[in-house]
Amino acid sequence: MPAEATKKDLRDILELVGVLHADTVGGEMPTPVLARLAAMVGCDSASYCRVDHASRRLLATVVEPASTDLSESAAFAAVLGQHPAFVAHRERRLPTGSSVALTDLVDLRTLRSLPIYADFYRPRQTHDQLLNIVTVGRHQGTLLVFNRSRRGFSGRARELLDLVSPLVCQAIVHRERLTRLTCALRDAQRHASASERAAGRLSGLTPREREVVARLVDGIGDREIARALGISPRTVNKHLEQIYRKLGLQSRAAVVAMMRGAQPVPESAAEHHAPATAGVTRIAAQRRS
Incomplete structure (x- = not known):
């Protein structure tokens, strides 16, 4: 068992994974699961993001609370490529399944000079983020991102996210497979009715x-x-x-x-x-x- 995660933490994680596998309606990441993960990690808001890391674009997001969602902002999309995580990924400093804080990736002076921080994060009291790449492919990847109004994350928060990441990856694969099978069944039923x-x-x-x-x-x-x-x-x-x-x-x-x-x-x-x-x-x- 990790040094700082407790037995209750592990039970909570298993319960969340069970919900991920059981809930087949809420898309790739059910909002209640994301909210509970944010509470476990100790953050103000959380995001599940599917990104094209080649073009540095957001493809899909689930944000909790929804009021903190920036994905529909064209101005935010224009500066998203400045996020230090994209640079770290290209330089192979952002391994899959391992949690890293925004302030681990860039020094405070550089962070404050970035428009994405000055125009979007700082006004919303987001002074640090904990990120974890759940899946990564040639062009796309999925991340869990937790926003915090103060800098720094405990060892427990990082350990919990590292434990959750591979389980979330398995759940996403399961949900995608189930979605494909459901679509195939609907197509078959539609063709049968037409016949x-x-x-x-x-x-x-x-x-x-x-x-x-x-x-x-x-x-x-x-x-x-x-x-x-x-x-x-x-x-x-x-x-x-x-x-x-x-x-x-x-x-x-x-x-x-x-x-x-x-x-x-x-x-x-x-x-x-x-x-x-x-x-x-x-x-x-x-x-x-």
Whole structure:
């Protein structure tokens, strides 16, 4: 156990990590977690920041309290690149997972001369910051930043943040993965609904359009469809435009997915072509009944 962190500190950290994994609604960093971290570290305000360290831009922020958020200020964005952390990162003086104070990175005289401090931090009584890089990639990174109205941070504050950092990193990866899976599920549900609606509109296709659909399911291209039906590729394209419009679908792949979900796969190659056309008619008849 770290020298200054207590058992209660460790229990609080584990509880916060549990909230991070359980809360899937609050974006990358839930505000209540950030507020509790600020209280543990002993700071006035806290930020979770995703930055492009190549262009020195803020990409996303969560700030607690929200009244201290500067991310929407164009003037602040213009001077953000002056922050000593960007210089320290380029010079490899800002390792991942290790806490560092703003006053560790630059001497007081230099800090006071920086517009970002004189115009933004000092008027808001931010005289020091404790920073920790949670994740870092080639162009982007995420940081936890804690603002304080007095200079200096205790060993306990630094130790707590160093303990939290890798756990927050794991939680962020978990939340990002869950977000991707949720989006994929929503997309699948949306496509399934579109396919179901399209299957109900099959009866609106002309006999020739049904023949084109049947060949689409066979997986052949426009020229092959044209040769099979004795029409020109241009006519095939016109039929496809009408099919997409009538079924409310956007692509050949969507029509094929709808048909394969709506009818059984033929059991033999000999049955492959004729039943495909018949299948369109059969499904349309079933929808009418």
